[in-house]
Amino acid sequence: MSVYVDENTKVIVQGITGHQGSFHAGEMIKFGTKVVAGISPGKGGTKFQDKVPIVNSVADAMSFSPNATMISVAAPFVKDAAYEAIDAGIGIVYILTEHVPFHDTMEIVHQARRKGITVMGPNGPGITVPGKCKIGIMPNQIFRDGDVAVASRSGTLTYEIVEAITRSGMGESAVIGLGGDPVVGLTFIDVLKKFNDDPKTKKIVLVGEIGGNNEELAAAYIKANIKKQVVAYITGRSAPPGKRMGHAGAIIEKGVGTAESKIKAFNEAGVKVADYPVDVPKLLR
Amino acid sequence: MSVYVDENTKVIVQGITGHQGSFHAGEMIKFGTKVVAGISPGKGGTKFQDKVPIVNSVADAMSFSPNATMISVAAPFVKDAAYEAIDAGIGIVYILTEHVPFHDTMEIVHQARRKGITVMGPNGPGITVPGKCKIGIMPNQIFRDGDVAVASRSGTLTYEIVEAITRSGMGESAVIGLGGDPVVGLTFIDVLKKFNDDPKTKKIVLVGEIGGNNEELAAAYIKANIKKQVVAYITGRSAPPGKRMGHAGAIIEKGVGTAESKIKAFNEAGVKVADYPVDVPKLLR
């Protein structure tokens, strides 16, 4: 097993007949991902692109032994779709959808944790292991097989950095988007553990942003546990303090969350922080 | 460790200043149980029987490192008390109270399972390991240290059978009441596993009753997994069919639940079933 997924990962797509679902399912198939079934209630019995069977429910898709699902349904229906996947016991639940109410995500994440299931997203680009499996919406052509693992809280910015890595002559062992919402399934620490255990991964890139304390916790974890080289980029340095979580947020996250705090934490953990996305490959020695 | 508890088990009592709580806490102390603290909101700082510290919350009692709690609060407050104990991470939550709505118990049991916590009861007599620890309301004087483990869905009837075992010259390695409610924390199978793993236990007695399919499942489990001698007694043979769960119950439990069904299942598993409580010791070879 590579990081979370590999060439044997069988993927279903909840909402495969939707605009986003069908486009990205098609791209995933082009990438080489084993898309074994699509879900579209009421359309069971038809096929996607004349090949992939469409069924009415995740329960019906279980005969294809899926290990992962991509959920691409409208935000109000995401919680139900995720519960359906968790109920069926699918190990990886990736939620493409944006604008999911975070109260729904909280419940999804807690229920998934209870059942030992990994949630990726919502509102993230998914996961790509070059040459093996892509689940999500990252552009197919930016990757090259290599030894740099990337985890990011962002979408397009991730592609920018991945492409810079690829252009520099290096390649990627895995690229994971955590998701841009206030509440998402994965933390940097979750992913760092996987990167650390993956023999193929030699170098690690973390792409963080302002808000929350995910980066600060990751920095402390790296200092204590990670021997592989880690490089970071933090976006939002120039953002005005404007939107905050009110006073209570400051208490919960103990005054952290600014770009300065995150950069400082990384520097203290021996993690070099790039000023520009394009600088990331230069810092990877 | 004996079955669930032993001489090192530290017990707290939620509701220690109540009528039932104080009486049984006193009896448990006489038995030799290490009662390390009692909970009674608003009475923190006082003592029970001039020895046992009383505190306001389970959180406050955690400084005494309890492993188990006895909940003896009025039925409407049981769910909250159980959640409090589970939240604090106490490994064994015994609920003495009767008339707890089973919807509350369902939630307690699911939450406890999620956190790896054992629930005993509600509406059961608790657990006794002679010479080591008693949590609950079984009369102190009926036990003798021995090698017979008893699990029962009943209260007083358990004492009747335990006393018969003791009078016959044998003794008990552990006695557990599952609780008499429609929904309880433990099944016979849960307890059989513990009895099987306990080196001191050589013989096992199950005291069942009509309703549900706990006994039938236990019989199948015994047949497949248990080498120790098992003897059973089933009460309710003479009960009129009167109270049933409606038609749906029959579907769920697939036609089982009668005394005949249970006795048949036990006989097929090689478990002798006593006609009268007093016959149990005679069947223990």
Add this chain to the structure above:
Amino acid sequence: MNLYEYMGKEIFRKNGIPVPDGYVIESASQLKPFKKPSVVKSQILLGGRGKSGGIKFAKSDADLKAAASELLGSKIRNLTVTKVLIEDMLNIKKELYVSIALSRSDREPVLIASNSGGVEIESVPQNEIFTKKIDPLLGYSDFIGREASAFMKLDPEIGKQFRSLLVNLYNVFVNEDCELVEINPLVITGEGNLIAADAKVIMDSDSFFRHKDIVITDPEKTPLELEAQGKGYAFVELDGKIGVIANGAGLTMATLDALTLHNGKPRNFLDLGGTDNVDIVVEAFDLVLKANPKAILVNIFGGVTKCDTVANGIVAAKNKFSIKKPMVVRLSGVHEEEGRQILKDNGIESYPTMMEAIERVVKVSEVQ
């Protein structure tokens, strides 16, 4: 506690589950003028009311009056009909089945649904029944209804109504603390609507402290059982002749079992519970005596309930009610010797073991 159909339907109505328009009467004088073809349904807690003649149809005012008059006061399998429900007749296109029930072994609710309704669900083949456990910490979620609808091959419009009904049915199950909510048949009408033609609701009586708005007298209890319930006793009338007082539900049931195996038929089940109070014992005798048994057996294993307290209660009851009927008492456990001495001093026979007492009471009841 089992609710009458009309009570269940009232709960359904409040929770957005469609039921036929209707009203309940206790006397034919309460009948409203005939408007539409109607069903007149006896309110008794029995399955198969139709087959037993408990349901009649009315196509005219005369029909309606005749049906109501005939049913009210009639006996159906030993139960007297005191209320009938008058409802608009449905244009039935198809009958489905749906219920949510407690699974004791899984400790969670189970949804049961079938395309084959209107018959006893036990008679429907397993492969035509959809079952799905519902996690009580999560509750109902729409995918469950989608799975059920697909299994039942419901057309999209009916499937939509069905899924919306399931949301409400689960709310009833949870909010009303039910052991069972069952709709059989759930009717698809000719007009394409889904309507609950029947309602079976069993509530958990332990939950009544949070349903104080509901004042219900358990329709399945006898007057004596209701009196006992009011006084806090677990008491069930049976059809034998030996009155029974014991402590603990299991021991009481074991006492009835042992009596039965000795060819002695119990008159009642009465569990004293775990109290140590003379008055509780006296009150228990009052209830048992009202059931008019031929003999009385008291079977006590003393623990929280001490034997001497019970003995004092027996003596007090004997004096208060001038009991002449034979009484056989078994006392064992805490304060056994003191208790048996008290009884002996008052001329009441007692035994240390259950078996001796059982044998003795069966014997004395036979000579009565």
Add this chain to the structure above:
Amino acid sequence: MNLYEYMGKEIFRKNGIPVPDGYVIESASQLKPFKKPSVVKSQILLGGRGKSGGIKFAKSDADLKAAASELLGSKIRNLTVTKVLIEDMLNIKKELYVSIALSRSDREPVLIASNSGGVEIESVPQNEIFTKKIDPLLGYSDFIGREASAFMKLDPEIGKQFRSLLVNLYNVFVNEDCELVEINPLVITGEGNLIAADAKVIMDSDSFFRHKDIVITDPEKTPLELEAQGKGYAFVELDGKIGVIANGAGLTMATLDALTLHNGKPRNFLDLGGTDNVDIVVEAFDLVLKANPKAILVNIFGGVTKCDTVANGIVAAKNKFSIKKPMVVRLSGVHEEEGRQILKDNGIESYPTMMEAIERVVKVSEVQ
């Protein structure tokens, strides 16, 4: 989305959380006659309103009129007061603090409470602050309130009111999809009542599909931001001079960062999102032009959004709005070559890397 105090209090009132009697006005002519000593509170979304003069007290009708007239239309730290809340003055005995907030790292709500209210909670020592995570699958349970009350050393009667308030506060947090519900101060009155003297409520705007009854215009957005929101763009006005259009929130933010590090000040944040539609690009230019920047930077990493589509959009916008201001475009990724050719054919300069484009736009904006 941050709610005004009066909106939060309306939600509190509906959910059984005690708030002072009061009403909101937008003009002094809406004042009701003076009855009781009152507080006149500017409805602006700023902490420390009191210190900034945004809260006034009225002990007479004349006071009231003076306070309302003075506050309405005044500016407090750059925000214009358009509404004031008139409330009965409380007889304050003590001030507490309580809130429920989302903890992003734990992905669950956290209860925060302190005996020291009425000041910024950040200024209260850690050991005087009670915090407790709440499991979203279980919700609030009374033991949490008991622990908090004991920590805060509330007397039993106030503790009871506090626990009942927490039940309601948690309901608000969940049912209204809040990121934060905060009461500071939570007042203990001389009469022994617990009353929410302030209300800070932040709702999750992604949840608005299930709060259709609530029609709220985000009070913190500028008119141009509201227009952009209505058109579905993530758009924020800033105080620089370089207009920015990029795709993806992270890339857009990184673009602003890079501009800033090059001493170029962005005029706005505009995320095109992941669409592949010429009109979306044209509309984005409309918004950015309304902000009147000195130059415009477009930074696209093509994926779902293809570079040639964006290029066509830029050309269309240039023609439609007759744009004369300097534009610098960076196109990279899917259909990059085609896109850059389209721009070249229309006399618009473009670069393959972000850094080149940043350096160029900073340079051209300086000469404007």
